[in-house]
């Protein structure tokens with residue numbers, strides 16, 4: 001099969017930049033892809049971060065300490081940008097203005113104002129494909145729930161709960177990093193870090209909160225600064241958002257939670273939808289399992305828990321009896337992004353990566369949540385402007 005090669009630049013060679021390198025390196029895992037990413041250029045001001053790519057990614061032709069040099073490289077067609085949140089606005093805008101396709105990391109701007117500036121640049125460059133990283137909906141169990149929602153299986157929705165929970169910050173000896181500082185992570189705190197993951201599917205299903213009452217917690221007051229002293233922990237550790245969703249024909253509560261300190265939970269992403277005709281739940285805690293409860297009036301109410309087969313959005317060499325994991329979800333997300341660049345409007349499967357509009361919608365929710373925390377009130381979210 002003739003393959004379209006997309007020449008990628010990576011801006012930000014940290015944790016997530018490396019995850020892309022790993023996904024690109026195991027592209028042969030995917031079957032029947034007529035498109036493939038090739039990482040040809042990287043940029044990071046920290047030499048050791050760029051050196052990791054130099055040492056391990058043989059396709060890298062150029063290493064730039066200044067990302068603007070990478071953007072001036074006309075051989076680079078698309079960019080993955082994974083940098084701290086305070087840099088999203090400037091760098092994403094420059095990428096889009098340079099005419100390169102962009103998979104950007106969430107939250108797509110440190111605050112709503114930064115996000116609006118990014119959106120304005122995207123609007124001015126409609127030929128550029130821009131998507132926001134969010135990989136968990138590519139787990140087969142989540143894909144199954146997406147199909148059930150598409151089939152309208154749930155009847156009248158009773159309630160929805162979705163969340164993303166971490167636990168490593170329970171350890172008070174964990175040193176501080178940029179994700180716990182307001183200047184680099186933003187006022188959203190854990191919502192900016194984890195919130196897009198939680199909102200991606202509800203927003204894709206059209207479940208925009210009409211209002212939100214937020215309870216935000218700061219649990220750790222300080223952490224080791226890595227230099228023998230301590231530094232204040234400025235950001236929100238946990239967020240619980242009680243939302244009311246109103247669609248054309250439904251009205252239901254939706255509880256969203258983003259937790260940096262959820263004891264025992266290492267990267268637990270979940271969604272539970274309860275309806276009068278059908279209920280379903282998937283959690284990465286048990287990545288093989290999908291639970292569902294079909295209901296007929298007067299009938300039995302029994303949860304069915306099945307091991308979901310490895311049935312991913314894009315075909316792979318892995319047999320259906322094997323397990324799907326985090327790095328598989330990253331690979332699938334990359335397949336979707338490259339598929340969309342190669343076949344705009346005609347992707348091989350229907351689930352596209354999170355859009356800038358969905359990222360902008362998440363900012364509305366987080367901004368309202370901050371206001372709710374400040375005032376103690378339930379905040380209405382106006383989706384008209």
Ligand SMILES: NC(=O)c1ccc[n+]([C@@H]2O[C@H](COP(=O)([O-])OP(=O)(O)OC[C@H]3O[C@@H](n4cnc5c(N)ncnc54)[C@H](O)[C@@H]3O)[C@@H](O)[C@H]2O)c1
Nearest residue numbers: 011012013014015016043044045046049082083105106133
């Ligand atoms: N999708 C996910 O599951 C997921 C997981 C973790 C983080 N993230 C997101 O990814 C982004 C980066 O997070 P991370 O965990 O990879 O952080 P990180 O700290 O591991 O890496 C960030 C890198 O950006 C580099 N950098 C800083 N300034 C730069 C500049 N001007 N030009 C180029 N590079 C620069 C840093 O030197 C560092 O190597 C954030 O937006 C974060 O929210 C997403």
